Amino acid sequence: MLNKSQAQILSDMPDVISVTPSRKFAVHTTRSWDFLGLDYSSQSNGLLQKGNYGEDIIIGVVDTGIWPESRSFEDVGYGPPPTQWRGTCQTSESFGASNCSNKIIGARWYASDLSSSELKGEYMSARDLNGHGTHCASTAAGNIVSNTSFSGLAAGSVRGGAPRARLAIYKVCWGDLNTVCSDAGILAAIDDAINDGVHILSISIGGPDEISGTLHAVAKGITVVFAAGNNGPAPQSVQNNAPWVISVAASTIDRSFPTVITLGNGQKLVGQSIFVETLQSNTNNFTLLVDGWSCDNITLSKLNVTNKIVLCYDPTTVAKILPRNNFNEAVGNVFNAGGVGLIYAQYTVNIITPLRIPFALVDFEIANKIYSYISSTSIPQVKISSPQSIQGIQVLAPRVAAFSSRGPNPTFPGILKPDIAAPGVSILAAVNVGYEFKDGTSMACPHVTGIAALLKFVHPDWSPAVIKSAIVTTASVFDAYGVQIEAEATSRKTADPFDYGGGHIDPNKAVDPGLVYDIDPNNYTKFFNCTLSPSDECDSYVGQLYQLNVPSIVVPNLKDTISVWRTVTNVGPSNSTYKAFVQPPAGINVFVEPKLLSFDSNNKENIFKTTFVANRKVQGDYTFGTWSDGLNHSVRIPLAIRTIIQEFYADTS
Numbered sequence: 001m002l003n004k005s006q007a008q009i010l011s012d013m014p015d016v017i018s019v020t021p022s023r024k025f026a027v028h029t030t031r032s033w034d035f036l037g038l039d040y041s042s043q044s045n046g047l048l049q050k051g052n053y054g055e056d057i058i059i060g061v062v063d064t065g066i067w068p069e070s071r072s073f074e075d076v077g078y079g080p081p082p083t084q085w086r087g088t089c090q091t092s093e094s095f096g097a098s099n100c101s102n103k104i105i106g107a108r109w110y111a112s113d114l115s116s117s118e119l120k121g122e123y124m125s126a127r128d129l130n131g132h133g134t135h136c137a138s139t140a141a142g143n144i145v146s147n148t149s150f151s152g153l154a155a156g157s158v159r160g161g162a163p164r165a166r167l168a169i170y171k172v173c174w175g176d177l178n179t180v181c182s183d184a185g186i187l188a189a190i191d192d193a194i195n196d197g198v199h200i201l202s203i204s205i206g207g208p209d210e211i212s213g214t215l216h217a218v219a220k221g222i223t224v225v226f227a228a229g230n231n232g233p234a235p236q237s238v239q240n241n242a243p244w245v246i247s248v249a250a251s252t253i254d255r256s257f258p259t260v261i262t263l264g265n266g267q268k269l270v271g272q273s274i275f276v277e278t279l280q281s282n283t284n285n286f287t288l289l290v291d292g293w294s295c296d297n298i299t300l301s302k303l304n305v306t307n308k309i310v311l312c313y314d315p316t317t318v319a320k321i322l323p324r325n326n327f328n329e330a331v332g333n334v335f336n337a338g339g340v341g342l343i344y345a346q347y348t349v350n351i352i353t354p355l356r357i358p359f360a361l362v363d364f365e366i367a368n369k370i371y372s373y374i375s376s377t378s379i380p381q382v383k384i385s386s387p388q389s390i391q392g393i394q395v396l397a398p399r400v401a402a403f404s405s406r407g408p409n410p411t412f413p414g415i416l417k418p419d420i421a422a423p424g425v426s427i428l429a430a431v432n433v434g435y436e437f438k439d440g441t442s443m444a445c446p447h448v449t450g451i452a453a454l455l456k457f458v459h460p461d462w463s464p465a466v467i468k469s470a471i472v473t474t475a476s477v478f479d480a481y482g483v484q485i486e487a488e489a490t491s492r493k494t495a496d497p498f499d500y501g502g503g504h505i506d507p508n509k510a511v512d513p514g515l516v517y518d519i520d521p522n523n524y525t526k527f528f529n530c531t532l533s534p535s536d537e538c539d540s541y542v543g544q545l546y547q548l549n550v551p552s553i554v555v556p557n558l559k560d561t562i563s564v565w566r567t568v569t570n571v572g573p574s575n576s577t578y579k580a581f582v583q584p585p586a587g588i589n590v591f592v593e594p595k596l597l598s599f600d601s602n603n604k605e606n607i608f609k610t611t612f613v614a615n616r617k618v619q620g621d622y623t624f625g626t627w628s629d630g631l632n633h634s635v636r637i638p639l640a641i642r643t644i645i646q647e648f649y650a651d652t653s
Contacts, residue, residue, distance in 0.1 A: 001113070017529055022113060022183035031154065031391055032139075032423035032447060033161055035253045035398075037508045040144060040159065046508045051454030054162025056082045058105070059141050059453055060198035060222075061446075062189050062205065063133030064179065065109065065126045065171035068099040070134060072142030072158070072430040073167065078102035087168055087196030095125035102166075103143070108192055109171040110185035118180050126171045130179055131431035133171065135438050136204050138430035140446035141165040141453070148435045150354065153257060153274060153389050154428050158435055161450020162457075168198050173205065181205050187213045194220050199456050201225065202449035204442035206239050215528055218244040219521035223456070223464040225449045227441035228418040229405030233489035235498065238418055241411040243550050244524045246452070246468050249405070249500050250424025250444040251398040252488075254480075255391040257352065257426070259360045261343065263373045264289070264381035271343065271360030273387045274352050274426070274437060286381040287340060291374050295330040295342070306338035309358065309382050311374065313345040313367040318490075323347070324403055331355065341384060343370060347490060352426060354437050358384040393480050400499045401425050402488035404441055407498030408556065408622060408640070412531060416552035416640060420471055421500035422447040451507045458511055459571075465519040465549075466571075470510045472551040473517070473635045475503030497638035498622070502551065514572040514633025515597075517551040524548075554640045555612055556622075558588070563611045570599040570606075572633055580608070585623035585641045589613040614643045 002010065002019075011019040033040075038048040058081075066073070080102060087106035091097050100107055107126035111119060121129070128134045142160035149155035170189035173181035186205065190213035193201055201217055204227040214224045226240035228247040240247045259273035264286060287309045293299050294314035312330045323346035331353075334342045341358035345367030352361060362370070374380040400421055409417040424444030426437050448471065455467050462470070477485055477495070485504055487495040527548055546555060546564050553564050570576055578597045584590040590612055597606040622642045 020183075024180045024182055031156075031255045032253050032427055033159065035255075035423065036447070036505065038161065040157075047451070047454050047458070047511045050511055051162065051457040052164065054141060054165035054450065054453040054457055057162060057165045057200065057453040057456050058082060058085060058168055058198045059162070059165050059449060060168045060170060060193040060196070060201045061133060061137045061140065062170045062172055062186060062193070062201060062203045063136050064130040064173040065123070065128035065133045066104060066107065066137055066167070066169045067128045067131070067134045067430070067432045068095070068101070068104055069433055070138065070430040071145045072138040072160070073101070073103050074143060075101035075103035081105040081166060082197075084197040085166070087192070090126060092125035093127070094123050095127045099127075104169060105166045106168040106196060107171070108169070108189065110188050111174060113182050113184045114174055114180065119174055121176065122174050126169050128171070128432075129176050130173070131436070132173070132179070132204070132438075132442065133169070135427075135429045135431055135436070136202060136442060136446045137167055137169065139427060139443060140202055140449040141167055142430060148428070150274070150428060150435060150437055153387060154255065154437075155389070158428055158430070161447060162453035165450070165453045168193065168196055190214060190217055193217065194222065198222060200449055200452050202446050203227070203240075204440075204445045206230070214242060214245050215521075215524055218464045218524065221463065223452045223467050225445055225452060227445040230403045230440050232404045232406050233402055233487070235406050236408055236410045237405040238407050238409060239405060241409045241415065241417045243412065243415045243527065243548055244464065244519075244521075246420065246448055246471065247418045247501075248424075248441055248444045248448045249418040249421040250401040250403065250439070250441045251421040251500070251504055252401060252425045253423045254393065254395040254397040255389065255426065256395050257387040258390055259387040260385040261360050261362070261366075261370070262286075262383040262385065263370065264377065264379070265373060267369070267373065269362070269366050269369060271362040271366065272352055273360045273384070274354045275357060275359055275387065286383045289370075289374060289380040289382040291371060292334065292342070295333050297333050297337075300333055300337040305334065307340055309341040309343065309384065310334045310339045311343045311345070311367065311370055313343075313364075313371055315345075315364055318347065327353065331357075331359070343367070343382070343384070352439070360384050396479070398423070398479065398485060398504045399492070400485065400487035400495050401439070403439070404444075404499070408554070413556040414546050414554050415548070415550065416497055416501060416554045416638060419468065419501040420448060420475055420505050421503065422505045448505060451505065451510065454507065455510060463518055466516045466569075469516040469518070469551045470513040471505060472502035473515070473637060474506050474509035474513050475501070475636070476506045477503040497552070497640050502636065502638055512572065512633070513635060514570070514576070515568040515578065515635040516571050517549050517566060517637075518569050519549045551637045552639070553610060553637065556642050557644045558612055558614050558641055559644060561611060561613045563609050565607055565609050567605055567607050568597065568635070570604045574599065574601045576632075578633075578635065583626045585639055587614065587616045587618075587623055587643060588641050589615055590639070612641055616643065617645065618643055
């Protein structure tokens with residue numbers, strides 16, 4: 001709302017670090033909890049039970065609002081809000097006082113800086129038009145709801161990670177299709193959440209990593225969890241990069257939706273799909289099949305696709321088109337041209353989007369078989385059967401999703417991002433009064449939020465840095481078969497810290513991490529001030545940027561040698577000894593001093609030094625390694641080191 005001269009006056013004040021224009025951002029868009037080992041069974045004794053299901057932990061969800069009538073938010077069996085709650089229920093259009101409850105204990109909304117076009121069709125209240133915020137809230141803290149499914153798929157019970165936690169809703173994102181979220185609204189919401197008394201903040205929004213409000217929240221003891229972004233697999237695409245927040249990558253779970261494709265010659269092939277069968281899309285019948293090549297409008301206009309299923313297979317565009325961007329366009333083109341379904345060929349990525357017409361996603365091998373069949377007959381036909389739900393160890397999982405944004409961190413190169421990976425593909429959760437699948441790091445973020453809430457219940461004295469450390473250092477880098485986790489990209493590869501940070505989240509290990517890396521919030525403040533607006537007093541600090549006590553070590557500019565110090569605090573048995581095991585990055589010698597860390601009741605902290613020596617003088621790329629110490633506990637931190645010859649060298653080769 002300020003003009004330029006007012007902004008300059010504010011910027012010149014000695015207590016002001018920076019003044020930046022408010023920008024607009026977008027939201028980042030069940031089986032997952034069982035897959036993570038948080039079994040709801042009363043016979044279990046994991047983090048869910050130890051954390052008392054998140055009882056009375058207050059989770060603030062900064063998103064598109066909430067649909068309070070969903071069964072996931074019923075307040076039967078809940079007492080009054082926790083005594084630390086100081087918030088309010090802001091009533092307005094289609095959201096009255098009765099829409100808040102002992103489950104949804106508060107609601108606010110922020111729209112004063114948005115235009116009328118950006119607010120067109122919206123509820124001017126905390127009610128959720130989009131569905132994104134409802135989905136995220138129910139994933140983090142929804143009640144257990146039986147007999148749910150998406151049109152029969154993934155049938156069973158749906159719940160949040162901390163189903164007994166309370167919800168405080170902050171609506172900052174507006175619009176159904178073209179959703180916008182402003183800096184100013186997010187900052188105001190964070191300020192209110194701090195004063196309202198929330199324990200955890202869940203923010204599935206892309207971009208606002210420089211917002212100082214999150215630093216204020218962390219300084220007040222509030223753990224802040226962000227989505228890492230959906231611009232993968234491009235490197236340096238990760239968002240929300242501040243060291244005091246937890247940035248979450250998205251991964252798959254052990255569930256798939258195979259769909260049988262039967263050709264007119266009787267050959268059966270298998271793709272993947274999620275679609276709702278209607279009377280108009282009876283999958284018991286064969287339908288005429290046509291080759292639509294790239295399925296662009298020009299190609300389809302030259303074909304008769306009316307009442308036909310279209311094969312979209314153009315291998316010549318692989319280098320130019322991202323399937324997740326092109327798929328929805330192809331669906332629209334086929335539908336507008338009169339087609340009744342499609343088979344979409346792609347390299348291996350995660351783009352299964354629920355549709356209401358028959359479709360199947362296939363790889364190029366299967367697509368080529370279908371193309372050959374079309375070429376061999378004058379009247380090609382196909383039948384796409386309804387998808388099935390398959391889950392369990394026979395499904396390769398977890399894998400880092402192709403869309404999940406990747407490091408290295410473009411904002412703070414010495415800070416590893418993302419921090420952790422969690423389920424974010426085909427997540428079934430509440431949308432309005434029903435339940436739908438959504439994909440995105442937006443869906444991964446509330447998984448970590450729910451786990452952070454459980455950890456906060458078990459360890460109420462843990463700081464946000466300790467909660468983050470426990471999550472990162474206990475993460476897994478292996479699947480159920482002991483094979484290294486892979487990352488989806490143009491081709492699959494072994495995942496590295498720029499894909500998943502510390503690894504894939506393991507909540508039952510996070511509750512007992514052994515050692516943790518804690519940080520005084522004042523050190524965050526110094527980091528923030530000296531990286532955003534360096535001054536003379538920062539000169540001595542710049543060389544210490546790598547010394548911020550985060551549970552990872554990233555050195556983006558190793559010329560010869562550098563030493564990095566970390567402090568670990570024992571939160572396990574009093575009398576413990578840890579031994580360092582180092583897997584050095586390629587081309588780097590790593591030395592740890594001391595190699596043994598001993599703790600007792602009088603000595604709960606230890607400092608260790610890690611020295612990195614480049615043994616090849618090249619303008620290199622990052623290589624990776626780990627530093628872990630393991631006896632009864634394995635406390636693992638990732639390493640990412642890049643050797644350089646010249647400073648500020650852009651690797652564009």
